[in-house]
Each structure stands twice: as C-alpha cells, then as structure tokens.
Amino acid sequence: MIDVETVIADTQRLIGIESTNPGVLEADAADWIESRLRGLGLDVARHPVRPGRDNLSVVIPGADRSAPRLVLVSHMDTVPIGSGWTRDPLGGQIVDGLLYGRGACDMKSGLALTIGLLDALVSTGTVPPADVVCFYTVDEEAPGMLGAYQLVEDGLLRPDDQILAPEPSGMRLRISQMGLRWITLTVTGRMAHAGRAHLGTNAAHVLAHIMVELEAAFEALPFDDDILGRPRFTTGVISGGVATNVVPALVTAELDLRIVPPLVPEDAVTMVERIAADVVRRYDGASFSIEALGARRPPVRASDDSKIVRGLRASYLAVAGREPEVGGADGHEAYTDSAMIAALTGTTSSTVLGPGATDQAHTADEFVPVADLELGSALLWDLVQSW
The missing domain is CATH 3.40.630.10 (Zn peptidases)
Known part of the structure; x- marks a missing residue:
C-alpha cells in the first residue's frame, strides 16, 4: 500500500x-x-x-x-x-x-x-x-x-x-x-483631443462594441455538451490609451474563448474575426488585428x-x-x-x-x-x- x-x-x-x-x-x-x-x-x-x-x-x-x-x-x-x-x-x-x-x-x-x-x-x-x-x-x-x-x-x-x-x-x-483558444485582439483608431473627440476614432469604444457583440454571440451558440456545458467567453486583460483627455488610438484585449464539441479553436477565431470586422466597418478609420496566444487547445x-x-x-x-x-x-x-x-x-x-x-x-x-x-x-x- x-x-x-x-x-x-x-x-x-x-x-x-x-x-x-x-x-x-x-x-x-x-x-x-x-x-x-x-x-x-x-x-x-x-x-x-x-x-x-x-x-x-x-x-x-x-x-x-x-x-x-x-x-x-x-x-x-x-x-x-x-x-x-x-x-x-x-x-x-x-x-x-x-x-x-x-x-x-x-x-x-x-x-x-x-x-x-x-x-x-x-x-x-x-x-x-x-x-x-x-x-x-x-x-x-x-x-x-x-x-x-x-x-x-x-x-x-x-x-x-x-x-x-x-x-x-x-x-x-x-x-x-473543454477546449479553449486565447487571442490577443488589437483595435486601432485615430487619436484626438477629448474636447474634439468627434475628430478621432476611439479604439476603446470600438473594442467595447466588439466585446458586447462577442458575448452575445457566444450566448447564442446552440451547443450544450452533456459534461462540459456551454461555450464561454471572457475578456481577461484590456490595455491602451495615453491619458484621460485623449481619444485612444490603440487598445488591446486578451480573450479567453472556451469551446465544446463540435467547435474547434479555429471556429472561435473565426467568430472573433467576423464580429470585429463587422464592428470596425461602422467606425471611420478603425481597424483590427488578431494574434493567437499560446497553444491550440481543442x-x-x-x-x-x-x-x-x-x-x-x-x-x-x-x-x-x-x-x-x-x-x-x-x-x-x-x-x-x-x-x-x-x-x-x-x-x-x-x-x-x-x-x-x-x-x-x-x-x-x-x-x-x-x-x-x-x-x-x-x-x-x-x-x-x-x-
């Protein structure tokens, strides 16, 4: 023994x-x-x-x-x-x-x-x-x-x-x-004086819009595994901006995307890309990029x-x-x-x-x-x- x-x-x-x-x-x-x-x-x-x-x-x-x-x-x-x-x-x-x-x-x-x-x-x-x-x-x-x-x-x-x-x-x-994919999402806008905010493109606001739509998209997924439960989305880290009175031109977020079958990590990346692309189209001068963080985990x-x-x-x-x-x-x-x-x-x-x-x-x-x-x-x- x-x-x-x-x-x-x-x-x-x-x-x-x-x-x-x-x-x-x-x-x-x-x-x-x-x-x-x-x-x-x-x-x-x-x-x-x-x-x-x-x-x-x-x-x-x-x-x-x-x-x-x-x-x-x-x-x-x-x-x-x-x-x-x-x-x-x-x-x-x-x-x-x-x-x-x-x-x-x-x-x-x-x-x-x-x-x-x-x-x-x-x-x-x-x-x-x-x-x-x-x-x-x-x-x-x-x-x-x-x-x-x-x-x-x-x-x-x-x-x-x-x-x-x-x-x-x-x-x-x-x-x-449960599978997961970690992603670093970077949103780029246009810097401006906060007193003239309409002249800039607020990367933080764009990112916030993306986060809200991503959360809703994950909640709407139809998958509910008998053991693992439902997919989950978390924004773990947000960083960016230079001062309170400056419209931020660059903001990044680290995302934690938990997935269940039949989803694979690439599906989570595709969701982020699709939603981010749709949101930035609504903001003049905004753009985004995505970088995978860590290992692929199905x-x-x-x-x-x-x-x-x-x-x-x-x-x-x-x-x-x-x-x-x-x-x-x-x-x-x-x-x-x-x-x-x-x-x-x-x-x-x-x-x-x-x-x-x-x-x-x-x-x-x-x-x-x-x-x-x-x-x-x-x-x-x-x-x-x-x-």
Whole structure:
C-alpha cells in the first residue's frame, strides 16, 4: 500500500519549494524530485525543454513489458503566489484536515501521490503487471504548455499508453476537457483631443462594441455538451490609451474563448474575426488585428472503453464502494497536460482524476483535503495492482 503519511510529507516538502510560473520556475522542484527518486534507487532521466527547465521521467518495469503502460503525468510548476493569504503559502500547514499552500491541490499533492506509488512499489519489491511510467513536466501553467509539447516531440509516449494526470478534480473522473483558444485582439483608431473627440476614432469604444457583440454571440451558440456545458467567453486583460483627455488610438484585449464539441479553436477565431470586422466597418478609420496566444487547445474526451477509464472506475468501486462521479464542478473547464497530450496525439486514453478541487486551485489559501490523499493513495495502489 501507498503510505499516506509519506504522501503528506512529500506534499509539504514540495509546497515548500517555490516553483511559480511566471516566477522562479521548476528547477529547484525538479532537483528535489530527482533526488527523492534516486534515493529509492530509481533511474531518473532529464529531458530538456528550455535552458534550466527539464521534464523528468522514471520507469518501473512491469511483468509484461508489451502490455499498455500506466503513464502518470504531473506538472511541477504552480501559478504565482499572489496576495490575500492568511496561511503561509509555502508552509504546508495542516488545519482541520486541510493541507494549505500554493500548489497544494494544483498539483503538488497529485505529484506526491505518484512519488508515493513509486516508493511503495520499490519498498515492497512489487513488480507491477505492466510498466509504470511517471513524467514530471514544466510549464503546464503557461499558455504554451511547453512540457507536454516536449513529451510528445521527444517521442516518449506510445500509442497504447494509458495516461492519467492526477490533477485536482475533486476526486471525480474528468473524462472530458473543454477546449479553449486565447487571442490577443488589437483595435486601432485615430487619436484626438477629448474636447474634439468627434475628430478621432476611439479604439476603446470600438473594442467595447466588439466585446458586447462577442458575448452575445457566444450566448447564442446552440451547443450544450452533456459534461462540459456551454461555450464561454471572457475578456481577461484590456490595455491602451495615453491619458484621460485623449481619444485612444490603440487598445488591446486578451480573450479567453472556451469551446465544446463540435467547435474547434479555429471556429472561435473565426467568430472573433467576423464580429470585429463587422464592428470596425461602422467606425471611420478603425481597424483590427488578431494574434493567437499560446497553444491550440481543442476539446478532448477519453473513451469509456479505454483501459485507464475502465480501470479507474473499477478501482474506485473497489476502494470507495461506488464508481467515481463524472461531471459537475470538477474542472472540466481547465486544460491539463493530459488534454494537451490527447490533442497532440489523438489518443482517447488520457484522462484526469486527482486530489483537491479546482475551486481551490489558483486561489489564496489554496488547500487539499487530507481525505483526498487517503482516497487517492488507495485508489492508485489498487489501479496498479489490478492493471
């Protein structure tokens, strides 16, 4: 069995190693993980992604080397710490059954579960039925998701790999993940004195008009996925203008477009282009440009018949006495390394189930329930033993 106290201690140690992105990044966390695994006698490989930023991999050979591998993918980076904390964000404090800290749920506790599995396999001398492979990636929290891209580029994955990211899902099975496209929209107008505003073309007003029409267009889309729900539109960042009394000639906005089947990222881009073009035609001297931001992220869904999904359901039933919940507030809106791998390779054997809830991810006083680590430890051990 996986020792829960070891998982808790490793989670606390990982929380204490800042790996914010943007920020100090993952090098110190990677060094600690490598040292921890080498201390178990395991061979750890480094796979360069960017200078000073390496993915890690470790393999425990199984009894049947030709069987589909169980592949566990965990990212080492976290979002920045931010403000508003009432607990030490690097302290790993446990209060009333909740373990606090930046990355507590997203996803240093899930990462610690995989270390706990490797520790248990080594310490008990257990040979798993098939290879158990753990990848530890960089840059999951950034637009480009460079670590997942590099895993695929390096050819480290096999077509029949069964992939699980123990990301925060409220211990629900995240069989589907919503797609998204990030876009930078730039609107150009004509500068003028605010006292003579009619002589200019206000880029901010044009942009505001585009935003209103885009919001209405997304609300009017007829698609409502049984798990993912409806498409969503958010303007996350707006910047521009030079002074209160100057008609702005240049304004930019960063857009977050969440999509569900049958939409693909290109459909979202087309919607923005169509609406922006229609709006700027109504303003003399206005124009716009669009630039894609970050990786292309289509919606993905694992197959109900995949070995990983069937295995998780069976192990959950064996351990908890019921099958895992699917759907609900468990982060289908998020995009993980599991989803990116599915998008890049086309696999339908890549999914998410892990400790902590996405409602806590990226927040002040982020926490993971210790009970999730207990259930996750039992679930992961049963999954391997029954593989």
